[in-house]
Amino acid sequence: GYIKTVTELMGKNNSCFLEHEIIRKDGSKIDVFCYGRKFFDSATRDFKDEIIVFDVSTSNLIANIKREEEEKASVRLASWEKIYRTDSLTGLLTHNAFKNDVAQYLLDKNKRFVFVMIDIDAFKMFNDSFGHVEGDKFLQFLTKILVSKKKHDLDIFARLGGDEFACLIALDDNDEISKVKSDLVETTR
Numbered sequence: 001g002y003i004k005t006v007t008e009l010m011g012k013n014n015s016c017f018l019e020h021e022i023i024r025k026d027g028s029k030i031d032v033f034c035y036g037r038k039f040f041d042s043a044t045r046d047f048k049d050e051i052i053v054f055d056v057s058t059s060n061l062i063a064n065i066k067r068e069e070e071e072k073a074s075v076r077l078a079s080w081e082k083i084y085r086t087d088s089l090t091g092l093l094t095h096n097a098f099k100n101d102v103a104q105y106l107l108d109k110n111k112r113f114v115f116v117m118i119d120i121d122a123f124k125m126f127n128d129s130f131g132h133v134e135g136d137k138f139l140q141f142l143t144k145i146l147v148s149k150k151k152h153d154l155d156i157f158a159r160l161g162g163d164e165f166a167c168l169i170a171l172d173d174n175d176e177i178s179k180v181k182s183d184l185v186e187t188t189r
Helices: 002-012 060-084 095-105 123-130 132-148 177-187
Strands: 015-023 029-041 046-055 112-119 156-161 164-171
Touching: 002 015, 002 029, 095 156, 095 164, 123 132, 132 156, 132 164
Parallel strands: none
Antiparallel strands: 015 029, 029 046, 112 164, 156 164
């Protein structure tokens, strides 16, 4: 495929520049840039072909481009995380992000978790009586209380929608499920 591409390009131009993967003698693969050209050699009075191969794995330019692209990707990922995985009012995970993270966590059979769902009683009546701005403030206040209970990096909290919250709390070996659950629920009362 490479020779065919070079032949086609050289049929149209006197030079070509291609990125190509080559296999070294030790079997490893590297990406290289190949510069090929046809030129007239005045000493032999004949046309000659020349290919110059650049190993880009050691190129400072390529390393800088790669680092810049990785930084841009990291910024895009952080932006995506904030927009699509985070509830805009509370800063907690969204319903879908929570389900995805829970599914990933449950793959680790060596960890124990307690799952708690919280639904605020009569929240619609609160909103109707005091207004949605006050209701939003209350949801943010409840969020601060929930997050203050975080003991492990694995603990995750989500706003499932409206006035419904979910928590997945990692348990230590000596933790009792009922105690952890009751502490969390008692805190939110």
